[in-house]
Amino acid sequence: MAQSTTADAPAAMPLDNLKTQLADIANLEQAASLLSWDQETQMPPGAAPARGEQLTTLAKIIHEKVTSKVLGDTLQQSQQALTEGVRDEDKVLLELTDRMVSRSRKLPSEFVETWTRAVNASHHAWIEARSNNDFQQFAPHLQTMVELSRKRADYLGYDDHPYDALHDLYERDSSTATIKRVFADLRDATKDVLAKIANSGTMLSDAPLRQDFDETAQEEFAAGVIKRFGYSFEHGRIDRSVHPFATSFSNCDVRITTRYEDGFLSPALFGTMHESGHAMYEQGIAAKFQRSPLGNAASLGIHESQSRLWENLVGRSLPFWEGAYPLLQETFPKQLEAVSLADFYAAINVVSPSFIRVEADEVTYNLHIMVRFELELDLIEGHLHAADLPEAWNTKYQDYLGISPSTDALGCLQDIHWSGGSFGYFPTYSMGNLMSVQLFNAALAAEPSIHEDMRALKFDKLLTWMRNHVHQHGSLYTPQ
Amino acid sequence: MAQSTTADAPAAMPLDNLKTQLADIANLEQAASLLSWDQETQMPPGAAPARGEQLTTLAKIIHEKVTSKVLGDTLQQSQQALTEGVRDEDKVLLELTDRMVSRSRKLPSEFVETWTRAVNASHHAWIEARSNNDFQQFAPHLQTMVELSRKRADYLGYDDHPYDALHDLYERDSSTATIKRVFADLRDATKDVLAKIANSGTMLSDAPLRQDFDETAQEEFAAGVIKRFGYSFEHGRIDRSVHPFATSFSNCDVRITTRYEDGFLSPALFGTMHESGHAMYEQGIAAKFQRSPLGNAASLGIHESQSRLWENLVGRSLPFWEGAYPLLQETFPKQLEAVSLADFYAAINVVSPSFIRVEADEVTYNLHIMVRFELELDLIEGHLHAADLPEAWNTKYQDYLGISPSTDALGCLQDIHWSGGSFGYFPTYSMGNLMSVQLFNAALAAEPSIHEDMRALKFDKLLTWMRNHVHQHGSLYTPQ
Numbered sequence: 007m008a009q010s011t012t013a014d015a016p017a018a019m020p021l022d023n024l025k026t027q028l029a030d031i032a033n034l035e036q037a038a039s040l041l042s043w044d045q046e047t048q049m050p051p052g053a054a055p056a057r058g059e060q061l062t063t064l065a066k067i068i069h070e071k072v073t074s075k076v077l078g079d080t081l082q083q084s085q086q087a088l089t090e091g092v093r094d095e096d097k098v099l100l101e102l103t104d105r106m107v108s109r110s111r112k113l114p115s116e117f118v119e120t121w122t123r124a125v126n127a128s129h130h131a132w133i134e135a136r137s138n139n140d141f142q143q144f145a146p147h148l149q150t151m152v153e154l155s156r157k158r159a160d161y162l163g164y165d166d167h168p169y170d171a172l173h174d175l176y177e178r179d180s181s182t183a184t185i186k187r188v189f190a191d192l193r194d195a196t197k198d199v200l201a202k203i204a205n206s207g208t209m210l211s212d213a214p215l216r217q218d219f220d221e222t223a224q225e226e227f228a229a230g231v232i233k234r235f236g237y238s239f240e241h242g243r244i245d246r247s248v249h250p251f252a253t254s255f256s257n258c259d260v261r262i263t264t265r266y267e268d269g270f271l272s273p274a275l276f277g278t279m280h281e282s283g284h285a286m287y288e289q290g291i292a293a294k295f296q297r298s299p300l301g302n303a304a305s306l307g308i309h310e311s312q313s314r315l316w317e318n319l320v321g322r323s324l325p326f327w328e329g330a331y332p333l334l335q336e337t338f339p340k341q342l343e344a345v346s347l348a349d350f351y352a353a354i355n356v357v358s359p360s361f362i363r364v365e366a367d368e369v370t371y372n373l374h375i376m377v378r379f380e381l382e383l384d385l386i387e388g389h390l391h392a393a394d395l396p397e398a399w400n401t402k403y404q405d406y407l408g409i410s411p412s413t414d415a416l417g418c419l420q421d422i423h424w425s426g427g428s429f430g431y432f433p434t435y436s437m438g439n440l441m442s443v444q445l446f447n448a449a450l451a452a453e454p455s456i457h458e459d460m461r462a463l464k465f466d467k468l469l470t471w472m473r474n475h476v477h478q479h480g481s482l483y484t485p486q
Numbered sequence: 487m488a489q490s491t492t493a494d495a496p497a498a499m500p501l502d503n504l505k506t507q508l509a510d511i512a513n514l515e516q517a518a519s520l521l522s523w524d525q526e527t528q529m530p531p532g533a534a535p536a537r538g539e540q541l542t543t544l545a546k547i548i549h550e551k552v553t554s555k556v557l558g559d560t561l562q563q564s565q566q567a568l569t570e571g572v573r574d575e576d577k578v579l580l581e582l583t584d585r586m587v588s589r590s591r592k593l594p595s596e597f598v599e600t601w602t603r604a605v606n607a608s609h610h611a612w613i614e615a616r617s618n619n620d621f622q623q624f625a626p627h628l629q630t631m632v633e634l635s636r637k638r639a640d641y642l643g644y645d646d647h648p649y650d651a652l653h654d655l656y657e658r659d660s661s662t663a664t665i666k667r668v669f670a671d672l673r674d675a676t677k678d679v680l681a682k683i684a685n686s687g688t689m690l691s692d693a694p695l696r697q698d699f700d701e702t703a704q705e706e707f708a709a710g711v712i713k714r715f716g717y718s719f720e721h722g723r724i725d726r727s728v729h730p731f732a733t734s735f736s737n738c739d740v741r742i743t744t745r746y747e748d749g750f751l752s753p754a755l756f757g758t759m760h761e762s763g764h765a766m767y768e769q770g771i772a773a774k775f776q777r778s779p780l781g782n783a784a785s786l787g788i789h790e791s792q793s794r795l796w797e798n799l800v801g802r803s804l805p806f807w808e809g810a811y812p813l814l815q816e817t818f819p820k821q822l823e824a825v826s827l828a829d830f831y832a833a834i835n836v837v838s839p840s841f842i843r844v845e846a847d848e849v850t851y852n853l854h855i856m857v858r859f860e861l862e863l864d865l866i867e868g869h870l871h872a873a874d875l876p877e878a879w880n881t882k883y884q885d886y887l888g889i890s891p892s893t894d895a896l897g898c899l900q901d902i903h904w905s906g907g908s909f910g911y912f913p914t915y916s917m918g919n920l921m922s923v924q925l926f927n928a929a930l931a932a933e934p935s936i937h938e939d940m941r942a943l944k945f946d947k948l949l950t951w952m953r954n955h956v957h958q959h960g961s962l963y964t965p966q
Contacts, residue, residue, distance in 0.1 A: 030546070036536070067547065
């Protein structure tokens with residue numbers, strides 16, 4: 007076998023052996039991701055139970071491998087064989103592996119199996135409930151996911167709050183206390199901005215975006231935009247799904263999904279830009295880190311910084327549309343030839359409270375996250391029962407955004423996350439928002455022509471900066 | 487865990503345990519099949535190497551599990567615990583598992599890994615070579631596959647001929663000697679039929695099929711036909727691929743692929759019917775046999791009997807087209823309104839030597855198989871080197887069909903099989919042809935109205951007969 011031929015120095019042997027085992031684990035994870043992608047985009051409706059079993063087996067085997075004695079021993083030997091002058095990346099690899107192994111060992115194999123099966127059942131119940139707009143159909147599954155998540159947190163362990171253990175799965179070096187602190191500031195700042203907008207005397211309209219737009223033309227335009235951004239179709243593709251996402255099966259196969267609305271241009275256009283940001287991150291992780299824990303993104307916050315950067319800081323900017331708007335007008339002459347660039351730019355930047363998080367404007371977006379953060383804390387702490395979620399949701403929306411959805415499909419059934427047990431995930435969206443601005447400003451300082459380039463629809467300097475400073479490093483550095 | 491709760495009798499415990507382990511293996515095989523399906527239908531071009539690694543890991547783990555001590559011990563305990571009055575299906579399950587385990591144990595783990603990686607490289611080299619019409623680009627890979635197959639046969643063991651060991655992977659209870667004997671008779675019978683046709687004084691034409699047919703309309707018509715046959719789109723879907731196939735990830739997710747030619751109606755129309763026959767077989771295997779070796783088809787010959795039955799015995803029959811032709815004319819009025827049913831029926835049944843196996847008529851089809859069978863024997867025996875295949879191929883075609891292809895794309899590069907190391911597979915096609923007639927006649931004898939029903943585009947009696955007598959049983963009975 008290619009991977010286990012004799013190494014230069016005997017001391018390198020356990021590390022090579024470890025890398026081979028980690029590659030198998032990564033390959034299994036990638037296979038599971040493909041099964042999930044297929045489930046959302048291609049799978050025939052009657053296949054759900056069998057897919058659940060397949061995913062459960064993969065999860066079980068991944069867990070077995072990560073917690074196996076042989077991996078543990080190889081890790082220990084590799085740690086002992088660590089010599090002076092070892093490469094940083096090998097040192098980090100051992101730390102990340104150690105972290106992965108000890109975390110997995112805290113979860114009993116039976117729990118992993120129960121968890122995976124419950125996630126699958128809950129996910130399908132959510133799809134059904136959402137399309138029927140019938141939350142109570144989903145409620146028992148949600149309650150199960152809450153209870154299993156609480157159990158998961160107990161297994162994983164925490165100092166201050168069970169939510170810490172869950173949040174840590176998505177964002178390293180963060181905590182419930184940190185989020186609360188950041189959100190307190192963010193809440194005040196957001197209120198200030200909203201007050202200024204309300205008192206500005208100007209009233210923007212997104213009416214130009216709410217016309218009839220042919221889906222195929224939308225798809226072609228959005229694909230053209232992200233191709234210019236630098237998304238590689240040689241190593242990816244776009245499909246359709248109810249809830250858009252990006253998913254990676256190595257840096258040479260990173261796929262995104264989009265959803266289309268005939269009567270509203272924004273979801274597909276900005277959704278595709280958003281997912282392309284995630285995808286370009288994954289496509290840019292160094293080849294040498296593939297099939298190892300180093301090949302994962304640094305954190306979900308960093309991930310979100312990339313999607314928000316391309317969606318908002320590029321995709322909703324004036325320079326970009328100075329270049330791109332004539333092309334959009336060409337694609338939709340009937341709808342847009344009478345709409346000026348200024349009106350279009352205003353339309354895509356209207357700030358207005360809305361029900362759907364993924365369609366929210368940049369200012370109110372974080373309020374949607376705060377609602378979810380507070381509700382998931384209540385759920386995990388046991389103060390809120392799943393069956394009572396709709397009422398609590400609507401109350402929070404009234405409180406934060408001044409509006410209350412008339413249906414649960416527009417309310418607490420809109421997001422996929424909780425159905426999959428992803429409690430602790432939402433705050434990474436707001437963290438990503440904040441980081442996107444930090445990173446964009448750093449890139450701008452290094453490459454002042456970035457805005458000028460956008461006008462010419464050139465993005466290579468911006469992408470190269472992100473590639474060099476963020477993407478290629480995978481998990482080599484911590485988010486901080 | 488649901489699967490390992492206490493059973494009624496202590497004696498049943500090892501068998502339950504065995505079934506749980508077999509379910510994991512089946513789930514991994516299904517996951518690997520999905521990765522392969524994706525590779526042929528959806529995967530971006532740059533992703534091939536990563537996919538190869540993912541498939542290699544899955545193959546390695548499947549092999550590890552099948553050959554593991556724990557499975558071996560559980561099998562032995564289950565065999566010892568076998569009591570009088572045990573269900574037949576449990577007895578067969580143990581036999582099939584025993585067969586699978588002892589076969590896998592003959593193949594060293596390193597060989598399985600080398601094999602899987604070589605299959606992947608060779609498959610991609612074949613795709614490249616085929617699209618460039620450059621056989622020599624593929625030749626070294628083919629030679630590797632020949633040599634690895636020879637080695638595989640040596641590992642598996644055989645009495646008379648290494649080809650026996652390979653053929654046995656696809657068709658139980660068959661042998662090189664059996665094929666030679668059947669093919670000798672079939673060759674003579676085919677020559678007789680061809681001579682009669684040549685001397686009949688009638689000359690049929692397939693010109694009506696060789697017009698411009700819109701792809702989407704072709705797709706819709708073909709999908710409509712197989713829906714009437716009984717293919718469930720609730721548990722399957724149609725995609726496009728270079729080489730059409732059917733693949734199953736449990737009986738509730740059985741997908742088929744088709745290829746379309748604008749200027750020729752037959753490939754998509756009869757190809758879709760063909761693959762639907764395979765797929766309806768898989769969709770019909772009993773739910774209780776899922777995720778176990780009993781849930782596999784009885785053999786590839788039986789599999790092919792189902793595809794050929796729907797393609798030829800239904801799809802090229804006069805009664806079927808008496809019902810279906812008006813619908814086809816409605817779909818393609820410009821091309822077909824002036825073509826009579828008799829002329830169309832003649833067109834789809836023209837007998838004429840051709841280069842491409844999958845487009846061959848019913849009479850000459852088996853000659854294509856004989857060419858391949860003789861060539862793969864020569865390759866495996868070492869009398870023929872891969873580099874010399876084109877010349878040998880063309881000579882055999884001249885000999886058997888009286889024509890010789892001008893390019894290797896029309897010749898020895900047309901089939902996917904050898905690129906994947908599937909030596910010993912081709913004869914099952916001819917065996918399936920013969921079995922399809924036997925099974926169809928048996929069904930006709932039991933349900934004499936089958937021809938009448940076809941005219942009304944009703945197929946439930948035919949499908950129900952196949953379900954009851956073939957499909958549902960999976961591997962419970964041997965092909966014989």
